[in-house]
Amino acid sequence: MSAFTEANRRAFDDIAAEYDTQPWQRKMAMTLTHGVQERLDWFGVKWKDEGEAEGEEGKREVKLLDYACGSGMVSRALMPVVTTIRGIDISSNMVDAYNARARASNLSQLQMSAVVGDLFATPPSPSLSGPEYTDFDVAAVGLGFHHFEDPALAIKRLAERLKVGTGVLVILDFLPHINDNNNGGPGGGVPEAMRHTIKHDGFDKEGMRKLFEAAGFEDFGYEILTEPVTLKSHGEERVRRVFIAKGRRKPTVWARLTQWVSSTQDGVSEQVQRSLGRPGA
Numbered sequence: 001m002s003a004f005t006e007a008n009r010r011a012f013d014d015i016a017a018e019y020d021t022q023p024w025q026r027k028m029a030m031t032l033t034h035g036v037q038e039r040l041d042w043f044g045v046k047w048k049d050e051g052e053a054e055g056e057e058g059k060r061e062v063k064l065l066d067y068a069c070g071s072g073m074v075s076r077a078l079m080p081v082v083t084t085i086r087g088i089d090i091s092s093n094m095v096d097a098y099n100a101r102a103r104a105s106n107l108s109q110l111q112m113s114a115v116v117g118d119l120f121a122t123p124p125s126p127s128l129s130g131p132e133y134t135d136f137d138v139a140a141v142g143l144g145f146h147h148f149e150d151p152a153l154a155i156k157r158l159a160e161r162l163k164v165g166t167g168v169l170v171i172l173d174f175l176p177h178i179n180d181n182n183n184g185g186p187g188g189g190v191p192e193a194m195r196h197t198i199k200h201d202g203f204d205k206e207g208m209r210k211l212f213e214a215a216g217f218e219d220f221g222y223e224i225l226t227e228p229v230t231l232k233s234h235g236e237e238r239v240r241r242v243f244i245a246k247g248r249r250k251p252t253v254w255a256r257l258t259q260w261v262s263s264t265q266d267g268v269s270e271q272v273q274r275s276l277g278r279p280g281a
Contacts, residue, residue, distance in 0.1 A: 001090070001118060008147050008197045009090045012070070016093035019071050028229040032142065032172060033077040035225045035244060040081060043246050044219060045138050045168050047081035059083070065136040065161055068144030069114050072098045074172070076105075078140070079112065086133060087114030119157045120148065136161050138168045143242075145173040146200045155215040165251030169217060175224065175241040176202035208245045217247030 001009070012019075020029060040047060048062045062082040066075045069087030071094060079085065087098050098114040105112075117125035139158045148154045158169055203211075205222040212220045225242045232238075 001121060002149060004149050004199065005090060005118065005120075011197045012089075012091035013093040016071070016091060016097050019094070019097060020073075022232070024230055024232045028231070029073050031225065031227050031229055032073060032242065035172070035242070036074065036077040036170075039223070039244060042221060042223070043138070043168055043170060044248060045081075046166070048083055063136045063138075065133070065139040065158075066114070067119065067139060067141050067158060068147065069098055070094050070142070070144070072101055072112075072114070074140045074142040074170075075112060076101075078138070079105075079107075082138070084110070085112040086136075087112075088117045088119065088128065088133075089114060090116065090118050092116045119161070120150065120154055124157065134161055135163050136167055137163060138170060140170040140172075142172045143174070145171050146202065147197055149199055151200065151203075151211055152214060155211050155217075159215045159217065159249050162249045164249055167249045169212070169247055169249070171208070171245045172242060173245075174202040175243055176204055203243070203245075205243075205245075208243075212245065212247040216250050218250050219246075219248040221246045 020026060046060075046062070048060070061084055064075065064078055064082040064085045066072065066085060066087040067089075069075060069089045070091075072087060075085045075087055075098070087095070089095050089098070095114045095116050099109075102109075102112040102114075115127060117128045119125070119128060139162055141154075141158070145151065145154070155169065159167075161167075162169065208222055209220050222243055222245045225244065228239050228241050230237060230239050
């Protein structure tokens with residue numbers, strides 16, 4: 001773990017007990033939750049069918065990876081439309097808070113749980129090598145991206161955990177400070193107490209597009225939430241604008257070829273049926 005990542009781990013361990021307890025934090029969580037839930041169709045994920053019970057035999061599994069999960073805001077926002085949620089965070093205290101909330105919501109460990117881990121280490125944490133941490137339908141990062149030292153590596157590593165061809169990555173984070181009238185520079189738009197944990201001052205649409213495309217994503221989208229959020233600490237207050245970016249992991253060349261062959265065969269078969277004048281052709 002790098003010195004910068006260690007600083008983030010310590011900082012979030014220190015604030016975990018009070019995370020989401022202040023009125024401004026709860027209001028921000030509500031704003032972000034609404035922003036996520038009103039874009040479910042836009043994300044392009046095949047969500048759990050309405051009324052479908054988790055764990056029913058024969059039912060389709062929809063897996064969510066909540067990275068830098070904190071206390072689980074993104075997990076709770078998407079909980080109604082997925083069947084299995086795995087959170088990962090470098091802060092053990094945040095993981096404890098996440099799991100406590102999951103149990104308080106009467107969700108089993110199988111349905112929703114988090115572990116301590118670092119996907120961006122070299123190599124990634126060995127505890128994340130099992131099958132339950134692969135083939136996700138959707139991966140999300142909620143207001144954690146500006147804490148990552150290497151955004152390009154972060155998106156690449158998250159892409160590797162998604163289903164090829166269908167897995168969707170969702171990132172919620174801040175616009176650059178110049179776009180929301182805050183002080184410039186990394187950490188300039190957040191309270192002083194957390195500025196040493198900030199690596200980036202926000203991300204614009206073209207910057208995010210380049211990151212997604214370089215990591216092998218398609219169907220990129222970027223939308224700015226209508227309502228800004230307010231951060232407060234030690235008498236300081238900052239108003240920030242938040243965006244949501246999304247992209248779908250590209251299918252492999254072989255998958256594209258297989259799909260093309262299948263569609264071609266279907267077309268030929270239909271033509272043959274018509275030429276023979278068979279019923280239903």
